[in-house]
Amino acid sequence: MGRRLALHGGQKVVPDELKVRWPVVTQTDKDAVMEVLDSGILWAMSAEDGSLLAPQMLALESEFARYLDVKHALAVNGGTSALHMAVAAAGVGPGDEVITTAFSFVATAAAILHHNAIPIFVDIDPRTYNIDVSRIEEKITPRTKAIIPVHIHGLPADMDEIWALARKYELAVIEDACQAPGAYYKGRRTGSLGHMAAFSLNGTKNFGIGEGGLFTTNDDDFRDRANMFRQVGESLPSNDGGSRYQHLLAWNYRAQETQCALARSLLRRLDEVNGLGQRNAAYLTKHLADLPGITPPYIPSDRTSVFHKYRVRLEPEALGIKILPIKFREAVRTALLAEGVDVVLWQTSSMPALPMFQTMAGYGQGYPWTNGASSQKYVYRIEDYPETNRLLDCSLVIGSEFHPVYCQSPKLMECYVEAIAKVFSSLEAIVDGAERYTTAY
Ligand SMILES: Cc1ncc(COP(=O)(O)O)c(C=O)c1O
Structure with a gap:
């Protein structure tokens, strides 16, 4: 006793x-934000010559891309937005299926639903708590378009095994790296391990500044498509050669300058x-x-x-x-x-046990589960994820x-x-x- x-x-x-108490805000962080407020450039605006005036956002994007050793980073207003941009940029369509882990924050699954696609859950590996890669293949169907491994609690998922399946079935790989900025897998950082990746800067995260997100990719086309999904279908910046006003159906996921300045300051440490x-x-x-x-x-x-x-x-x-x-x-x-x-x-609870999946209210009228030509009946059984x-x-x-x-x-x-x-x-x-x-x- x-x-x-x-x-x-x-x-x-x-x-x-x-x-x-986290986040820890330093004097350098405060100075960085004050500098933005003093500059008067508070958001990504178009200069008179049509170029993009967003010094903090553009600097954060290039600094984060360098940090991860990837080609492109896009700053946005949250991790969920970055994930949704990746799902959209991957060409996932209504009624398509996207495979992910049963153990994550609901935003992972929400980003799939936001694009009218259907989350298919896989149980976890009991040792790493990440998606059990030995159980993915049995969930792949002709409608599967992407896999979203989540690097849960900061630990990278089994990316080699995921890539082997992605190549075999021609699937997009989207890393949910929201909890794992800076973690390494076989010598490479998360965010450089999939076709695309999403990071969260919300106040609870290691890279936490309040709210914010980052999308990353090595692929020019994915970058360009994600960029349009960031700003109501317009390409940002507007002087990148094409027409600025593409206007495909998209959202407003823009970041703002004070947020980006704070993120740059935290990125340094x-x-x-x-x-x-x-x-x-x-x-x-x-x-x-x-x-x-x-x-x-x-x-x-x-x-x-x-x-x-x-x-x-x-x-x-x-x-x-x-x-x-x-x-x-x-x-x-x-x-x-x-x-x-x-x-x-x-x-x-697991994600499939959440009321969202138990009731399948979705967008109403059964959407997205009744989308498309599928006669597939979706059921989320809680006991399937022991x-x-x-x-x-x-x-x-x-x-x-x-x-x-x-x-x-x-x-x-x-x-x-x-x-x-x-x-x-x-x-x-x-x-x-x-x-x-x-x-x-
Ligand atoms: C695994 C995971 N995915 C996605 C998100 C969503 O990020 P955000 O809150 O920045 O939208 C979070 C955090 O909240 C998360 O932990």
């Missing part, structure tokens, strides 16, 4: 003052942010690996993670505790929160969106390890009161 838990009136381990996350994650992994009943994240040796989220699996069976996993998770979570550890769930369900029931994210691991001090990580060890040495005290079940899986 260990020290008295904070949950039961003991002293909590983690002082709140140690936690650093993105590797530092990711490096801190990696050091903190390595510390947690080193110390948690020896605790029975808790499994740190697995990072294959051919890639790096930027630890957008640090998720651990809980294994009551390894401790000989027979309890429904979700009950164990909740007991541990409550005890850790009481000790002052920031622990969150981040998603409580690994995703199991992960969500049996795991916790250490660090929250306000206090992610990539901006914290080593001291806080020491306190986290101490608090987790304390809770795990008193498990009997927290599960005793909980109802005991045999495991559901």
